[in-house]
Amino acid sequence: MAKTLKDQLGTEHIFETTPKRIVSLVPSQTELLYDLGLEDSIVGITKFCIHPFHLKSTKTIVGGTKNVKIDKIMALQPDVIIANKEENTLEIVESLKGICPVWVTDIISVEDNLKMIEDLGLLFNKRVEAQKWLDKIKFAHQDFLQFVQDxxxxxxxxxxxxxxxxxxxxxxxxxxxxxxxxxxxxxxxxxxxxxxxxxxxxxxxxxxxxxxxxxxxxxxxxxxxxxxxxxxxxxxxxxxxxxxxxxxxxxxxxxxxxxxxxxxxxx
The missing domain is CATH 3.40.50.1980 (Nitrogenase molybdenum iron protein domain)
Structure with a gap:
């Protein structure tokens, strides 16, 4: 069944099936995808994606965050590309839209961060894993607010x-x-x-x-x-x-x- 989801720029994406081949253009989001249990689905990452470290030797490096190699990404035949408004330029995002949907995140606040995790849980059918991380982060956040009040x-x-x-x-x-x-x-x-x-x-x-x-x-x-x-x-x-x-x-x-x-x- 097709899924219609909006990324954090408000762009609507329609997915006929759950994306199985992912290119991640942001180091922290590569780590998040791994933590959601999506290691086998990640096919391409940037040279700055250093957590977990072993991905650098098991995945295709598609360039940096500001200068990606479009031909390399195209050859990977991804179902979705995960980008970020700050890390990746508008030109990069526009140039990749001809390959597959480009999901763009935009993180300024802690709430934006939680929304991104929730969204990717929905997109990749990893709602349970996403919820576990949301609970852990919210608990650690509350604990830290207690600590910092003094x-x-x-x-x-x-x-x-x-x-x-x-x-x-x-x-x-x-x-x-x-x-x-x-x-x-x-x-x-x-x-x-x-x-x-x-x-x-x-x-x-x-x-x-x-x-x-x-x-x-x-x-x-x-x-x-x-x-x-x-x-x-x-x-x-x-x-x-x-x-x-x-x-x-x-x-x-x-x-x-x-x-x-x-x-x-x-x-």
Whole structure:
């Protein structure tokens, strides 16, 4: 029986049967598909899909998130391609629509993340598995809210790139998770989702208590920590696991414990 489902951009897709061959263009969504028990259905992934690691040797690599190889994807004869509004460009999505349906997710909030898991459970006939993960994430979320209510509010800057220096701004999943931790992003009001910033203006723009240097997409080193630290009054600079702040899907479940450890470390 045909299924009519809407993705998170509101695009309606009709599936005559449950899709059996999946190409995933987003690392965190590849991990989610695996966690839903869909390893055998995944036929293509990106070079950045590193969890679980063994998929890199058992699945076809179809390029990166921003530059996919269309001929490789076509040769895999997928029934559906899973993409994301932020990770993949509009041009990529449009160019792949001639192959098969392209299911696009859009994740800014924790609620968006839960909806994505629920949607993929419906799409791939994995409702029971999806519900298990939804229950686990909701429980961990509530537990974390209890933990964090006793934590003081702090001002933070979350750097994702150097030369030029770029930070996480508003309308990002990173910003949502910072807020969840009671870390107020000094660049939240700045224009653009990942704005360029000048270090010498950091004190004027909010003077953070903490500066976070993310492990991805840029490999920050000690010299960057030293350089950034020169432009704050008193901020503690910490290297943080970027996956925990920016990967959605089931990775969020793993992130809550990590956040508790950071709070303890920063005290």
């Amino acid at each position: 934590q003081p509010e702090k001002k933070v800057a979350y750097f994702i790139w150097a030369n030029p220096y770029m930070v996480a701004g508003n309308d990002t999943f990173i910003n949502t998770l910072l807020k969840l931790n009671k870390w107020n992003n000094i660049y939240e009001a700045k224009e653009g989702r990942y704005p360029e910033v000048e270090l010498k203006k950091m004190r004027l723009e909010g003077d953070p208590d903490f500066v976070f240097l993310s492990s991805e997409p840029f490999p920050f080193k000690d010299e960057h920590a030293f350089e950034v630290g020169r432009f704050t009054h008193h901020a503690k600079t910490a290297f943080v696991d970027g996956e925990m702040f920016s990967w959605y899907g089931t990775h969020l479940f793993r992130a809550f414990d990590y956040f508790k450890k950071i709070h303890q470390r920063l005290q």
